Amino acid sequence: MHPFLFSRYAIMAPMKELVELYIAFLRIGCVAFGGGYALLPILEKDLVNTRHWTTMDELTDYFAIGQCTPGVIAVNVSTFIGKKRSGIPGAIATLLGFLTAPVILIILIAAFLSNFAHLPVVQHAFAGIRVCVLILILQAVLKLWKKSIVDRTTLGLYLVIFVLTAFSSLLPFSVPVAALVIAAGIFGLFFGKDGNEKKKGGAA
Amino acid sequence: MILLRLFFEFFKTGLFSVGGGLATLPFLYEISDKTGWITHADIADMIAVSESTPGAIGINMATYTGFKTAGILGALTATFGLALPSFLIILVIASFLEKFRDNPLVNKAFYGLRPASIAMITTAGVNVAKITLVQLSVFASTHRLQDLFLWKALLLAVIIFILQRKWQVHPILCLLLSAVVGIVFNF
Numbered sequence: 132m133h134p135f136l137f138s139r140y141a142i143m144a145p146m147k148e149l150v151e152l153y154i155a156f157l158r159i160g161c162v163a164f165g166g167g168y169a170l171l172p173i174l175e176k177d178l179v180n181t182r183h184w185t186t187m188d189e190l191t192d193y194f195a196i197g198q199c200t201p202g203v204i205a206v207n208v209s210t211f212i213g214k215k216r217s218g219i220p221g222a223i224a225t226l227l228g229f230l231t232a233p234v235i236l237i238i239l240i241a242a243f244l245s246n247f248a249h250l251p252v253v254q255h256a257f258a259g260i261r262v263c264v265l266i267l268i269l270q271a272v273l274k275l276w277k278k279s280i281v282d283r284t285t286l287g288l289y290l291v292i293f294v295l296t297a298f299s300s301l302l303p304f305s306v307p308v309a310a311l312v313i314a315a316g317i318f319g320l321f322f323g324k325d326g327n328e329k330k331k332g333g334a335a
Numbered sequence: 336m337i338l339l340r341l342f343f344e345f346f347k348t349g350l351f352s353v354g355g356g357l358a359t360l361p362f363l364y365e366i367s368d369k370t371g372w373i374t375h376a377d378i379a380d381m382i383a384v385s386e387s388t389p390g391a392i393g394i395n396m397a398t399y400t401g402f403k404t405a406g407i408l409g410a411l412t413a414t415f416g417l418a419l420p421s422f423l424i425i426l427v428i429a430s431f432l433e434k435f436r437d438n439p440l441v442n443k444a445f446y447g448l449r450p451a452s453i454a455m456i457t458t459a460g461v462n463v464a465k466i467t468l469v470q471l472s473v474f475a476s477t478h479r480l481q482d483l484f485l486w487k488a489l490l491l492a493v494i495i496f497i498l499q500r501k502w503q504v505h506p507i508l509c510l511l512l513s514a515v516v517g518i519v520f521n522f
Contacts, residue, residue: 158507162506162507162510163391164388164510167391168456168459168460169506171456172499172506173506173507176505176506191449191452192432192445192448192449194452194456195445195448195449195451195452196425196428196432196448197425198451198452198455199448200421200424200425200428201349201350201351201352201420201421201424202349202350202352202393202417202418202420202421202422202424202425203349203391203393203394203417203418203421204391205391206391206394206418206421206422207421207425210421210422210425210426210429211425211429214425214426214429214430215429215433219426222422222425222426222429226418226422230394230414230418233388233391233394233395233398234394234398234410234411234414236388237384237388237395237398237399237402237410238398238402238407238410240384240388240399241398241399241402241403241410242402247384248380248383248384249383252518255517255518255521255522256514256515256517256518257514257517258467258488258517258522259491259513259514259515259516259517259518259522260510260513260514260517261463261466261467262467262468262488262491262492262495262513262517262522263491263495263506263509263510263512263513264463264510265460265463265464265467265468265492266492266495266496266499266509267506267509268456268459268460268463269460269496270499270506271456272453272456272457272460275449275452275453275456276453278449279449279450279452279453280450280453281446285446285447285449285450286450288447288450288451288454289450289451289453289454289457290454291454292450292451292454292455293454293455293457293458296454296455296458297457297458297461297462308455311451311455312448312451312452312455315447315448315450315451316444316445316447316448316451317444317447318447319443319444319445319446319447319448320440320443320444320447322446322447323442323443323444323445323446323447324443324446
């Protein structure tokens with residue numbers, strides 16, 4: 132197993148690897164409820180613990196970048212993982228895998244079930260699912276906390292941005308989310324510490 | 336040609352909506368006003384559908400609009416139009432990151448980016464909690480503490496949390512379980 136060889140020097144990653152990537156993200160696309168954040172615990176279980184395709188450190192960084200780049204966060208994160216595993220073909224495989232289930236489902240709903248969202252069974256099921264999504268988001272926060280909130284400065288930064296985003300409707304001005312993230316990155320450039328415990332993540 | 340316009344409109348949406356899901360909404364309203372492909376009521380319906388199906392709201396909305404406008408081919412065109420810009424941008428950033436992973440400047444930038452990222456995830460959690468665990472409007476009229484919380488949901492939340500922390504039950508299994516509990520206990 133030398134992913135290094137595959138991603139750098141082979142023009143086409145082996146078909147088997149691409150199919151694995153596609154299927155892994157097909158599965159993730161089927162359960163990607165409630166936006167990208169609830170995905171983190173699922174990605175951790177499937178991709179970090181079971182398949183060892185990425186590390187929690189890398190996932191953390193992918194989410195951070197996914198938030199300040201355009202587009203859907205889940206798509207951004209799956210592109211990162213596909214690219215890292217098998218180059219551009221890998222990124223295409225993860226993207227297609229992630230999109231397959233939602234696209235088929237929405238086409239079916241648009242064609243046959245215009246009142247889908249108003250069916251009582253659907254409403255009850257999703258009221259339940261939202262509770263689980265909430266816990267998944269809480270898990271994501273707890274998991275990321277240890278790696279990210281490492282001292283008082285980072286805690287302060289966290290609190291400031293949390294208040295600005297969570298209570299944005301109470302503020303007299305509105306701050307674009309992307310601007311906040313970019314400002315936080317620049318803040319890091321000036322006041323950040325070059326964490327020396329983060330030496331393992333970058334094998335690619 | 337309609338497919339080309341679909342692609343272009345959603346490519347633009349994908350390129351300029353930063354911050355995920357709901358950031359695409361202003362662009363969708365603009366598409367609705369400009370082209371008449373979808374109505375504002377369609378968008379409201381789709382927000383509900385997106386919340387009740389897997390997949391990001393932006394992606395779902397593109398698929399839906401594309402299908403309504405030009406059938407299955409339209410659905411595929413609009414969806415790829417939306418996903419393409421961020422896909423290309425991430426490819427560039429990923430190659431950059433693979434090269435500069437151990438660069439001190441990159442590490443310093445992440446020192447600031449990570450807390451920002453979690454702060455925004457926390458906010459997303461608070462927003463979900465506001466609609467799942469509490470009923471502020473009922474509490475505001477009755478002022479009774481037992482009306483503030485949705486007790487069934489709160490109990491389910493605690494159970495799911497324990498299942499995951501203590502027994503590491505797979506998140507997908509927890510999602511299925513929550514759906515069943517929601518139906519059986521009339522959430």
